[in-house]
Each structure stands twice: as C-alpha cells, then as structure tokens.
Amino acid sequence: MRVFINDKAVEVPRGARVRDAVAQADDGLARLLDSAAYVTDAAGRAIDAGDAVGEAGSVYRVVVTARREGKPRLTKDALRRWPKVELHVHLDGALRPATMLELARAQGIRLPADTPDALAKAMLVRDAKNLEEYLQKYEVTLSVLQTAQALERVAYEFVIDKAAENVRYVEVRYSPLLHRPALTLVQAIEAPLAGIRRAVAETGTRVGLIVCAMRTKPPAESLELARVAAEYRSAGVTAFDLAGAERGFPARDHRAAFEYAAAHGMACTCHAGEGDGPQSIHQALHDVGAQRIGHGTRLAEDPALLEEVVARWRCA
Ligand SMILES: [Zn+2]
Structure with missing residues (x-):
C-alpha cells in the first residue's frame, strides 16, 4: 500500500514499520532515525519509527534535529551522512x-x-x-x-x-x-x-x-x-x-x-x-x-x- 514520507509516495507491504517506509523514501534519512531524526504523523505528533504504518495514504514527516530529549545528537557521523x-x-x-x-x-x-x-x-x-x-x-x-x-x-x-x-x-x-x-x-x-x-x-x-x-x-x-x-x-x-x-x-x-x-x-x-x-x-x-x-x-x-x-x- 502507498504511504507518504515527507510528501514522497512509497509502496510498502501492509504491516511494514514506519522505519521501513522511511528507508524506501530515503535510506540516509532512515539511518538518522537512531540519532538525529524522528518521525511525526501528519498532525506533527511524534511517533515511534518501530510502529507499523497506519492505513493507506498515511502521511509521515521525518524531522531532522541536532537535539532531542535535551542531548546533543549532532555527531560527525551524522554530519557525514547528511546530504x-x-x-x-x-x-x-x-x-x-x-x-x-x-x-x-x-x-x-x-x-x-x-x-x-x-x-x-x-x-x-x-x-x-x-x-x-x-x-x-x-x-x-x-x-x-x-x-x-x-x-x-x-x-x-x-x-x-x-x-x-x-x-x-x-x-x-x-x-x-x-x-x-x-x-x-x-x-x-x-x-x-x-x-x-x-x-x-x-x-x-x-x-x-x-x-x-x-x-x-x-x-x-x-x-x-x-x-x-x-x-x-x-x-x-x-x-x-x-x-x-x-x-x-x-x-x-x-x-x-x-x-x-x-x-x-x-x-x-x-x-x-x-x-x-x-x-x-x-x-x-x-x-x-x-x-x-x-x-x-x-x-x-x-x-x-x-x-x-x-x-x-x-x-x-
Ligand atoms: Zn577561498
């Protein structure tokens, strides 16, 4: 089924995780999910990237941030990976x-x-x-x-x-x-x-x-x-x-x-x-x-x- 990651349509099997959908859209972005990025739903609420994707047509946004939970997440490795x-x-x-x-x-x-x-x-x-x-x-x-x-x-x-x-x-x-x-x-x-x-x-x-x-x-x-x-x-x-x-x-x-x-x-x-x-x-x-x-x-x-x-x- 089709869902949207940052406005990009991707096809994922039913039951796939949000993280998999992000990886389909942008592999580099998916790798950032453990450090400098997180996912929100269409309303801007943070969700767990390990959750299963919702219904077809769901919209997700990946937010890249230097800080999350107060800890600095901007690493040399992250900088190297970012486009x-x-x-x-x-x-x-x-x-x-x-x-x-x-x-x-x-x-x-x-x-x-x-x-x-x-x-x-x-x-x-x-x-x-x-x-x-x-x-x-x-x-x-x-x-x-x-x-x-x-x-x-x-x-x-x-x-x-x-x-x-x-x-x-x-x-x-x-x-x-x-x-x-x-x-x-x-x-x-x-x-x-x-x-x-x-x-x-x-x-x-x-x-x-x-x-x-x-x-x-x-x-x-x-x-x-x-x-x-x-x-x-x-x-x-x-x-x-x-x-x-x-x-x-x-x-x-x-x-x-x-x-x-x-x-x-x-x-x-x-x-x-x-x-x-x-x-x-x-x-x-x-x-x-x-x-x-x-x-x-x-x-x-x-x-x-x-x-x-x-x-x-x-x-x-
Ligand atoms: Zn110069």
Whole structure:
C-alpha cells in the first residue's frame, strides 16, 4: 500500500514499520532515525519509527534535529551522512596527500615530506601570522599541478571524495592563471572539467567550477581569464572569482574582468575582507559587482555593512 514520507509516495507491504517506509523514501534519512531524526504523523505528533504504518495514504514527516530529549545528537557521523552543499572550497587546497606524493615522484619534484601522514602534517597551517603566510602552502600543491593530467586527476578525486562525504552539490575554485606557462588557459580549464565530468558520471554529485583571477597579477590577465572562461560557461564554469593576497591589491583594479564575466552570463564572487578590512568587502560588492563574498572574516567590523550583506548578499 502507498504511504507518504515527507510528501514522497512509497509502496510498502501492509504491516511494514514506519522505519521501513522511511528507508524506501530515503535510506540516509532512515539511518538518522537512531540519532538525529524522528518521525511525526501528519498532525506533527511524534511517533515511534518501530510502529507499523497506519492505513493507506498515511502521511509521515521525518524531522531532522541536532537535539532531542535535551542531548546533543549532532555527531560527525551524522554530519557525514547528511546530504550537503559546499559552496567554497579550493581545488588546489584539497589534494589527497598520497596523490601529491605520486605526482611529485612522477615529475621529479621534492615535497616537504615523503609519506602521506607526514605530508598531511607538513601541509597543515596552525599559526599563520597573515593571509600571505597561509597562502604559501599553495605553492607546494601547485608545484605538482603543472600538467593537464595532474589537474584532471585531482579534480576527479576531489569530486569522488566529496561524494563520499555525501556532498550532492559543490562549487570548487582554482586559478587557471597559476598553471601558466606550463599550460595554456584553455588547457588549464579543460583539464579539471574533464576530471569533473568523469567523476560526475560515476557519482551523480553536481559540480560547478569557479575560476579565480589573482589580485597580485596584472588586471589584463584577469580580463584574459574572464574571456577564456566565459567560453566554458555551458561546459561547467559557473563563476568568476578574485583571490590571492589582498592588502595593496584592490579588487577595483580588476573591474573590467568582472564586467566582462557578468556581461557574458557568469556569476561573480570575490574574496574580500580577510587580508584587508571591511572596506575591501564594500569595494567587492559595490565597485566590481560581486554577488557573493569569499571568506569575509572581517565583515563584522563594520556593522552597517554587515547588515547590508545579510539583507542583500551571501558570504561563502
Ligand atoms: Zn577561498
């Protein structure tokens, strides 16, 4: 007979338990019933998931909550299982240590450590004094990513790893400009797109690729990147970004690139308000038209701007 779980119709045999009906609708949700979720009837009354389903047409709702009976139920395991969206992650900051070592060996590059565990430790940043110091670690990852094959592989593995964490949609960013002169911009964009396509076919996780211009590079290169990236808009490049050391490298210098990207249908985001103050966020929003701010950790220093961002924009 047919019952409904969160508006989804499922067929269960008469006498089946509510838990079985939930599992039919969503296996992951059913697993949460022992920890972070519970079931209610159509009127919102909590019921035991071990009870038999009622008559045909019964409606049940599964409520996911971090707390139940006063005890915190939000565990790492539960977080891992929940379907998620991730909007801000850097491809060149998300390599598997074992892959880094393989790529380095194949290319004759020296890394700070020789085993995956030691390398993971060596790449961990705990005490960076500023954004510039933190960004130095990217020189290590980028050193092994100067071939199309390496970029394809890390993009593929990245999506596989995200899917394993039950991330259903992810936007991942990197700068094609940091793969020159070894690769052309076209090669540096097509390689990760190929890896992403391969992983999407295997996992079903949806992926948007964001290309980052660099504040520290000449604005002409940003415009060049915007022009090439716009050609790949329908192939998976969803947005244009600006990243890198912030202080002394204002976003407004790159306005032409943002304007080109926006005029050609790309969404625009901008790292701002981390290595510099909230005025940098203001500039990103008002001078170059960013629809989303990256990092933005110093936003709270300007309460009026904070209010404006909450009302009109997004941070991720
Ligand atoms: Zn970022």
